[in-house]
Amino acid sequence: AGIYFLIRHKPSGKGIVFLWLILAPLVAAPTTSTPHASRSILMLPMLQVITAFGLYYLIIFFKKFRAKNILIYTLCGLFTLNFLFYLHQYHVHYQKEFSFYWQYGYEELNSYLNSQRVNYDKFIFMPKITEIGDHAHIFLLFLNAYDPQKYLDNGGTKLCDFGLTGRYSYDQYIFRTEVCNFKNRDQIDIFNGFRPNSLVVANPSDYIDVIGFPTPNKVIYLYNSDKPVFMIYKSNDIIDYAKRFGVYKDTSE
16 A cells, blocks of 8 residues: 555655665675575665555545544554564564574573583584584674684684685684585584594484484573474593494594
């Protein structure tokens, strides 16, 4: 309705509204993972203007009818129901069903790893965490208030293809970088390359098909869900398993 009345009534500034809508998506066009709601946020102001314009003229249009009050009240009722539906979806469903897409679990993961600093030498992140977890090192740097200058002095962030994180390590953290090699992404060695006396942070799918694999030391779940997002294993358990089944290689980092 808003677009129809904008075209029909030709208010001043109409050109700016449509020009804005045309140009806004160009900002996100060069990026990956599009379409993306957050990267399309520049369109939002003009969509609100169009909605408000349509609502205003619908009310004026309904005033021409004898049952105008019924029509207006119906329109307001529908708007109220829609708003209540939005509140329900946002406060009840959104947090639970979409917490993965907002990288839920890093704060809980960071708290647990910090509690284990004196017990383990290193925290090793499997490549799928580095990739799917949307650059795990950034969250840990932020949550630990790590000194940016110290981080840069030690080499900063190293990138590989398409901007995926190739950072190898800092402090007690090691990020395995096989994910940078696109050809071997599905042949990552999940049994080797671990330091003894370390914790391994894995994606739930890393060891899901491995029969008899050790029980994780800690599991972190998505918000208000029984779906795991981080599986934390003792590296010694993984090394022992690899030795027991004859797949161990002495390639610790």
